[in-house]
Amino acid sequence: MAERGRTLIGKQDLARPIVKFGYALMIAILLLVALATLFPLVWVVISSVKSSAEIFRVPPTIWPENFQWGTYLNVWSKFNFPRYFKNTVVLIFGIWVVQMLVTTLAAYSLSKLKPPGHKLILFGFLAALMVPGLAMMIPKYVILKSLPLFGWNLLDSYWAFWLPAGANAFNILLLKTFFDGIPDDLVDAATIDGASELRTFAQIVLPLSKPILATLTIFIFLGVWNNFMWPYIVITTTEKQPLMVAIYNSVFKSNVFAQNDIMAAITIAIIPPIAVFFALQKHITRGITLTGLKG
Amino acid sequence: MAQGNVISPGGFSTHQRKRLIGYLFLLPAVLSFIYFVWYPLVLTFIMSLQKVNLAGATSFVGLSNFKTLFADPVFGQAWRNAGYFTILALLFGYLVPVIVAVLINEVRHGQAFFRIAVYLPKVAPSVAVSILWLWLFDPSLGLLNTILGWFNIPPSQWLLSSRTALPSLVLMATWAGFGGTAIIYLAGLQGIPEELYEAAEIDGANIWQRAWNITIPQLRPVMAVMFILQILGTMQVFTEPFIMTGGGPNNATMTILLLIYRYAFTYMDMGVASAASLLLFIVLAILSYIYFRLDSRAEA
Numbered sequence: 001m002a003e004r005g006r007t008l009i010g011k012q013d014l015a016r017p018i019v020k021f022g023y024a025l026m027i028a029i030l031l032l033v034a035l036a037t038l039f040p041l042v043w044v045v046i047s048s049v050k051s052s053a054e055i056f057r058v059p060p061t062i063w064p065e066n067f068q069w070g071t072y073l074n075v076w077s078k079f080n081f082p083r084y085f086k087n088t089v090v091l092i093f094g095i096w097v098v099q100m101l102v103t104t105l106a107a108y109s110l111s112k113l114k115p116p117g118h119k120l121i122l123f124g125f126l127a128a129l130m131v132p133g134l135a136m137m138i139p140k141y142v143i144l145k146s147l148p149l150f151g152w153n154l155l156d157s158y159w160a161f162w163l164p165a166g167a168n169a170f171n172i173l174l175l176k177t178f179f180d181g182i183p184d185d186l187v188d189a190a191t192i193d194g195a196s197e198l199r200t201f202a203q204i205v206l207p208l209s210k211p212i213l214a215t216l217t218i219f220i221f222l223g224v225w226n227n228f229m230w231p232y233i234v235i236t237t238t239e240k241q242p243l244m245v246a247i248y249n250s251v252f253k254s255n256v257f258a259q260n261d262i263m264a265a266i267t268i269a270i271i272p273p274i275a276v277f278f279a280l281q282k283h284i285t286r287g288i289t290l291t292g293l294k295g
Numbered sequence: 296m297a298q299g300n301v302i303s304p305g306g307f308s309t310h311q312r313k314r315l316i317g318y319l320f321l322l323p324a325v326l327s328f329i330y331f332v333w334y335p336l337v338l339t340f341i342m343s344l345q346k347v348n349l350a351g352a353t354s355f356v357g358l359s360n361f362k363t364l365f366a367d368p369v370f371g372q373a374w375r376n377a378g379y380f381t382i383l384a385l386l387f388g389y390l391v392p393v394i395v396a397v398l399i400n401e402v403r404h405g406q407a408f409f410r411i412a413v414y415l416p417k418v419a420p421s422v423a424v425s426i427l428w429l430w431l432f433d434p435s436l437g438l439l440n441t442i443l444g445w446f447n448i449p450p451s452q453w454l455l456s457s458r459t460a461l462p463s464l465v466l467m468a469t470w471a472g473f474g475g476t477a478i479i480y481l482a483g484l485q486g487i488p489e490e491l492y493e494a495a496e497i498d499g500a501n502i503w504q505r506a507w508n509i510t511i512p513q514l515r516p517v518m519a520v521m522f523i524l525q526i527l528g529t530m531q532v533f534t535e536p537f538i539m540t541g542g543g544p545n546n547a548t549m550t551i552l553l554l555i556y557r558y559a560f561t562y563m564d565m566g567v568a569s570a571a572s573l574l575l576f577i578v579l580a581i582l583s584y585i586y587f588r589l590d591s592r593a594e595a
Contacts, residue, residue, distance in 0.1 A: 006489035008510055009401050010496055019502070026398050033395055034412035037474060041415060043438060044427050059441040106324030115317030121325065128332040130583040134533055134552055135575050138559050138568045139335035139342065148334065166327035191309075197316040226420035228534050233560070244422045248538065252426055259430070266423045277418045281411070 044270070048072070048263035055260050071264045079251055079265060084243040091231075091242050092224045094162040099220060100213070102166025107175035108201050112187050122176075128169040134229060140164070141233065160234045161224075171216055178212045179205065215283045218276060225273050243269055339576065342569035360570035370571065372546050373554045376461060380550075381529045383462055388469035389525065393518065395473065396480035397510065410481070413474035421471075425538040428467045429454070432539075454540055457547035464535055464548055472528070476521055483517040484510070516589070523586040530579060551575050 013019045047055055049067045075081075106125075110118050144154045154160040182205060190200040206213070225244070232245045241249065251257050251265045277284060343360055345353045364370050399409045416424065431438050432453035440450035453463045487509065495505045533552040536542055542549035542557075551571065559568035 006492050007400055008505055009502060013502060030398050030409050034409055037413050037416050040427060058435050060438055102323040102327055105320040109317045109320035113313055113317030115314045121321060130580040131576050134531055135572055135579055136335050138572050139338040143335060164331035166324055167331040228422045244420050248422050266426055270419050270423050273418050
């Protein structure tokens, strides 16, 4: 936001003492709200550096008496973070590749090539938006256990996530809306010049779509990084589990780790999504605005 | 230069070629949807009428899965919990994001800071959030009872009592979710034309009148969408009670998805689990339909 627009309270209002007071009150409320949202997150870090004795003190100390950063070394040595980081990254990368490929091609076809029947197909995609997410877990589980026509058992494998990644009606809708905004003339001109549809798509349309692709990439990253339930159900081999599932199974549920260790593990797991959020904030805000109103 | 219906090397006219390529581009997506959306929907319906034994053999059992479900008092409780959760979530959390968004929008300095601060909980993984709040809720060691103590409020049992467990989860969900909603309202607020405020000011409307007659009506379509979206969200709560309470105490935090999970993976009864999924589908589909109707109006 470069230039602040006119809002509810105008300049003239602010000249009045009562409004000035109200404005100060607003700031105070917002600071309290910010404290309430941020402090629990800070509390994880505070708890993680307390000694095992201090963390069980009643009432809890608000500030640690001494900072035991050694907890982090302890957790890092006992829990194989690099392996689970790698698992999550591999999982995300595969989902990203499949989803980008499948949904951009489909959205391009629906937006620019429009073969006969494309409206019906679009309707079929959009109907999927009506039954969101985990409500599908039972039939999806059964299908992944023995993929129809092939008989492959994809459970406990990353293919259980990679293969269905393209069935994302929401991304297709978002991309189609974006492609609709690219002038048809641009596409037609390239075709007339003899470029194939694939080349037009890859060399003209995709480069123009960088902003939306970036936004989708971030959402894939955050979504998969934070996902718990479905990977928990599907990936049963401990060594293959993504980070959040492994933290639940092997840190939180095991008896090996003390409370401060658990808090340290959570802190480490929260850092990547928060880092991505800070680095790419602009894309995310735009994404929320896009996605929030569309599903 | 190929123009019009010139025959291309493949022996197709450009028109035919474009059509063929159009289908080819759609093919992977259509296959994905057949396998992982459309067929699962049909399968849910079929499986809800079947008994699946451990060997994987199936037999048709009519409506007996539904009968089992309706005879299970926990199923009724899960729906009542969903209703209670929704009402509480709306009560605690429906207006909070609107108010916070309006306040942030009015702030002259530090707007970016407040935006980030309220949104940050939404970035944290739900596993981390659940474990963190389990720690905050701990009746003796937790921070929440300590804070209550500062104001001489008696401690709560939070998740450990069947009376307070669900409201506690709603409190946590509100913390985790309101920032994301506030950002959406913020976008809506920034879309309100400045002239409206200026004109109202010239007409002598005070701040409250402006808020009531301009801000709220302009936000109303988004608010309607968010209302449905929030209900849709609470119908699908799963991870938090799964990690924090396991649906207890006394099924006070049992959700529909948690029950479906239990039927499928604890009782190994895919038939009853599918029957419950089918009923959930129907409710979600109706809500989603309302949502899309409202959404297309919100955008118009």
